[in-house]
Each structure stands twice: as C-alpha cells, then as structure tokens.
Amino acid sequence: MSPSDHAATSGRRRIAVVGLGSIGGVIAGSLDAAGRHDVTACLRRGIDRLIVERPDRTIEARPRVLTDPSQAAIHDWVLLCTKAQDTASSAPWLQRLCGPSTRVAVLQNGIGHAERLAPFVGPATVVPTIVYYNGERLAPDRVRYRRASDHDFAVSDDAGGRAFVELLEGTGMPILLSPDxxxxxxxxxxxxxxxxxxxxxxxxxxxxxxxxxxxxxxxxxxxxxxxxxxxxxxxxxxxxxxxxxxxxxxxxxxxxxxxxxxxxxxxxxxxxxxxxxxxxxxxxxxxxxxxxxxxxxxxxxxxxxxxxxxx
Ligand SMILES: NC(=O)c1ccc[n+]([C@@H]2O[C@H](COP(=O)([O-])OP(=O)(O)OC[C@H]3O[C@@H](n4cnc5c(N)ncnc54)[C@H](OP(=O)(O)O)[C@@H]3O)[C@@H](O)[C@H]2O)c1
The missing domain is CATH 1.10.1040.10 (N-(1-d-carboxylethyl)-l-norvaline Dehydrogenase; domain 2)
Structure with missing residues (x-):
C-alpha cells in the first residue's frame, strides 16, 4: 500500500523523525505517545525506548527505530530534526523517505529552509517551521521538554502549515499559524x-x-x-x-x-x-x-x- 493509500484509508500517517536529539526526541516521543500516527525514529545508534520528561508528566514512547537508511521506505511525513550543518549527511535518509506526496517539515533554526532542502528531497514538499520549545537531550533515549513561549511552533498559514497543525493534534503542542x-x-x-x-x-x-x-x-x-x-x-x-x-x-x-x-x-x-x-x-x-x-x-x-x- 502506498503512503497516500495508507493515509486515506486509516487516517494515520507514517511519520519519520530524522535526528533524535533535543528537538527530535521531544517531537518523536510526543507524536508516538499521542498514538494517532505511526512514528519511525531515524538515528545513528539504536535505542529501546524514548523517555520525554515534561513539567506535567513523563512520557515513555516506543517508536519504531531504524539505524540504516537502506531499510527506510517512503513516508507521508519526514520531520528533519538535525542541526542545519547535518542536513547534507541526512541525505541518504531523505532520499529513501521522500516520495511525491511526502511533506518534509524542517525543525531547524534559520531562514530559507525550502531552498536549503531542495537539493535533498526530490519531489517532496518542504514545510518550514520555527521551533520555540526548549529541548534538552539528557541521554540517547531521554530528553527534556520545556515550554519557552506561548507556542511550541510557528508555521505558515498555507496548505503545508495547516497539514502540520493537523499532524500534531493530540500532542498538546500549540502551533501559531502565521500569515507572515x-x-x-x-x-x-x-x-x-x-x-x-x-x-x-x-x-x-x-x-x-x-x-x-x-x-x-x-x-x-x-x-x-x-x-x-x-x-x-x-x-x-x-x-x-x-x-x-x-x-x-x-x-x-x-x-x-x-x-x-x-x-x-x-x-x-x-x-x-x-x-x-x-x-x-x-x-x-x-x-x-x-x-x-x-x-x-x-x-x-x-x-x-x-x-x-x-x-
Ligand atoms: N534545543 C533547542 O531547545 C532548540 C530550540 C529551537 C530550535 N532548535 C533548533 O533545532 C535544530 C535541532 O537542534 P537540537 O538542539 O535538537 O540538536 P541536537 O540535540 O544536537 O540533535 C541533533 C540530532 O541530529 C542527529 N543527527 C545528525 N546527523 C544525523 C544523520 N546524518 N542521521 C541521523 N541523525 C543525525 C544527531 O545524532 P548523533 O547523536 O548521532 O550525533 C543528534 O541526535 C537546530 O537547528 C537548532 O538550532 C533547537
């Protein structure tokens, strides 16, 4: 079944999170714990579980884990959570994960996300985001989440941004849809x-x-x-x-x-x-x-x- 068939029939999305550091660990754990989608963590060294420490509770998540890009298939969403300078080294993941209907949300600081990602994502659509929450990796399988602003993310008020808001429903993470x-x-x-x-x-x-x-x-x-x-x-x-x-x-x-x-x-x-x-x-x-x-x-x-x- 293609990713779009899967999404259409079940409402669930296949989400790959590339880079399980401070930001990626929090979002992978939060999406997995929300239980609405199938989460795959793409990282360099395997983990058995993922703990997210939040001020209100501690989440224990068990996303599917991949450490070899050759094992990855096309997903509905890719959340790119490496530092900007590691974008190029993430290319083998992006190549395997991206198809024509894939959306790639970029959870990196900076501007010009779409231009920066264009050489790596083929026909997929880039969804730029701004991350406001504070993430801290405490161990390879443990991260801490702190709210640092009224919103955890901002996205553009367009089709990609609105799809990102829908994707994160159930995580309790507020997102600003911005016209500018x-x-x-x-x-x-x-x-x-x-x-x-x-x-x-x-x-x-x-x-x-x-x-x-x-x-x-x-x-x-x-x-x-x-x-x-x-x-x-x-x-x-x-x-x-x-x-x-x-x-x-x-x-x-x-x-x-x-x-x-x-x-x-x-x-x-x-x-x-x-x-x-x-x-x-x-x-x-x-x-x-x-x-x-x-x-x-x-x-x-x-x-x-x-x-x-x-x-
Ligand atoms: N931390 C924050 O509070 C915060 C807040 C707002 C925005 N941001 C932005 O968010 C982005 C991510 O930052 P971060 O703090 O999450 O960084 P981080 O803690 O250093 O995490 C980056 C992760 O990417 C992984 N990685 C790098 N290259 C990879 C590859 N080729 N394949 C798979 N995984 C790879 C690293 O894995 P290894 O462990 O194997 O090296 C690491 O786990 C940055 O642009 C940052 O500026 C961060």
Whole structure:
C-alpha cells in the first residue's frame, strides 16, 4: 500500500523523525505517545525506548527505530530534526523517505529552509517551521521538554502549515499559524545570529549580556541584522533591535545557547546557517554587516579548533 493509500484509508500517517536529539526526541516521543500516527525514529545508534520528561508528566514512547537508511521506505511525513550543518549527511535518509506526496517539515533554526532542502528531497514538499520549545537531550533515549513561549511552533498559514497543525493534534503542542512567516522567521534569526556566537565565543551563558560593555555591541549587531531583514522583506520595526536586546536581559543568566553547548562539546556550530545567513542576505541586498561578519569569522575559526585541544 502506498503512503497516500495508507493515509486515506486509516487516517494515520507514517511519520519519520530524522535526528533524535533535543528537538527530535521531544517531537518523536510526543507524536508516538499521542498514538494517532505511526512514528519511525531515524538515528545513528539504536535505542529501546524514548523517555520525554515534561513539567506535567513523563512520557515513555516506543517508536519504531531504524539505524540504516537502506531499510527506510517512503513516508507521508519526514520531520528533519538535525542541526542545519547535518542536513547534507541526512541525505541518504531523505532520499529513501521522500516520495511525491511526502511533506518534509524542517525543525531547524534559520531562514530559507525550502531552498536549503531542495537539493535533498526530490519531489517532496518542504514545510518550514520555527521551533520555540526548549529541548534538552539528557541521554540517547531521554530528553527534556520545556515550554519557552506561548507556542511550541510557528508555521505558515498555507496548505503545508495547516497539514502540520493537523499532524500534531493530540500532542498538546500549540502551533501559531502565521500569515507572515518570513517576518517571524527573521525575528528569531536576529536573536540567534547575534546572541548565540557571543555566548559561544566568550564561553559564557546568557549572563554575559548583563555586562554593561556588551550593550552597545549587541544593539549595534542587532540593528545591522534588522536592516538586512527589512531589505529582505521582513516587517521588522525600527525599535526591534532594542526590543530584542531588552528581551535578552530577561533570560535566566545561567541559560546557555545551542552554540555555546556545541562549542563546549567540540561540535561544529550552526553559525553558517544563522549569522552566515544574515551576512549572505546582506550581500544580496548590498547592506554592510561588519559586526555580523566578524562574529561569523571568529566562530568559524573557533569551530575549527575543538576546545578540548586547547586545554
Ligand atoms: N534545543 C533547542 O531547545 C532548540 C530550540 C529551537 C530550535 N532548535 C533548533 O533545532 C535544530 C535541532 O537542534 P537540537 O538542539 O535538537 O540538536 P541536537 O540535540 O544536537 O540533535 C541533533 C540530532 O541530529 C542527529 N543527527 C545528525 N546527523 C544525523 C544523520 N546524518 N542521521 C541521523 N541523525 C543525525 C544527531 O545524532 P548523533 O547523536 O548521532 O550525533 C543528534 O541526535 C537546530 O537547528 C537548532 O538550532 C533547537
């Protein structure tokens, strides 16, 4: 039975989650526990079960597990939950999982998801998402979920976005359907592009933004990135940079960022998909981005020298 026949006759969808880290673990466990669909976890090392710690309860899920892309077949949905820089290494999974009626939801930070995924998904349709929840992988088979905003996701108010909302029914995860996805994607990118490399480069958590001398740098970099966002068509107000800077000061000082954790662990960071995306869009729109370019260059250099080697 083809995936579309399966979906039409049973209402159940076959969902493959590629990458079972902080974000993928939470969504795979939540969908499996909701019981409405058949969930397959595509990962590199097998697990027997998947525990999701939530503030209200702990879920024990048992999705089907695949560790070899050659065992995968076409699915109705693929949720791509790797870091952006691991998109290319996920190609063998995407190749096997995607058919003409497959939708690929991209659960990655950044902008331009559809363009980034196009070379890997063949005839499938890309559904960009913005993830707002906080996920933390505690062990290969255990993740923690924390609500970090009114919504756990935002998607575009179009056919793909509405299908994603329907897919997640029963998980209790609120989703914003946005008529202006570009603006909210850029708004999240501004913060990620500026704040994440600063924490990773200084090896300090969000408390670093409370330093008085950090204010001017952060504000200037955010203003630079906001100008690029506007030129790219996002509806970003004149006060957005100072609003985002003020927001940074409301985050717990001991909260890290994924780039900070990646640097500590000696993993390559997502800086190209975040700060690099701002610099690239600046080039397209002929807007100078010296501060973002500096953060990008320093982070690329830091990425090439795992921190453990220096100690
Ligand atoms: N964590 C958050 O709270 C949060 C919030 C909002 C947005 N995001 C965004 O969500 C995305 C995912 O981040 P994350 O925090 O979930 O990252 P993560 O914890 O590092 O998880 C990424 C997972 O992808 C897996 N992976 C990488 N390449 C793979 C491949 N070729 N095949 C199969 N699995 C592969 C990794 O597996 P291994 O264990 O084998 O390396 C890892 O389990 C990023 O774009 C991030 O910026 C994260």
């Amino acid at each position: 996805f570009k603006t909210i994607a850029w708004r999240k990118l501004l913060l990620n592009a500026v704040a994440n490399p600063i924490t990773a480069l200084t090896l300090q958590r969000q408390g670093v933004f409370r330093r008085e001398d950090m204010g001017t740098l952060v504000l200037s970099a955010l203003e630079e990135a906001a100008a690029v966002a506007r030129a790219d068509g996002a509806h970003i107000g004149d006060d957005e940079a100072s609003r985002l800077q003020a927001m940074l000061l409301t985050f717990p000082p001991d909260a890290g960022t994924s780039m900070y954790f990646d640097r500590l662990a000696g993993r390559r960071s997502e800086v190209d998909a975040l700060t690099g995306a701002v610099v690239a869009a600046g080039e397209r729109h002929h807007i100078a981005t010296p501060l973002c370019r500096m953060l990008l260059t320093l982070m690329r250099a830091a990425d090439s020298t795992p921190i453990a080697v220096k100690r």
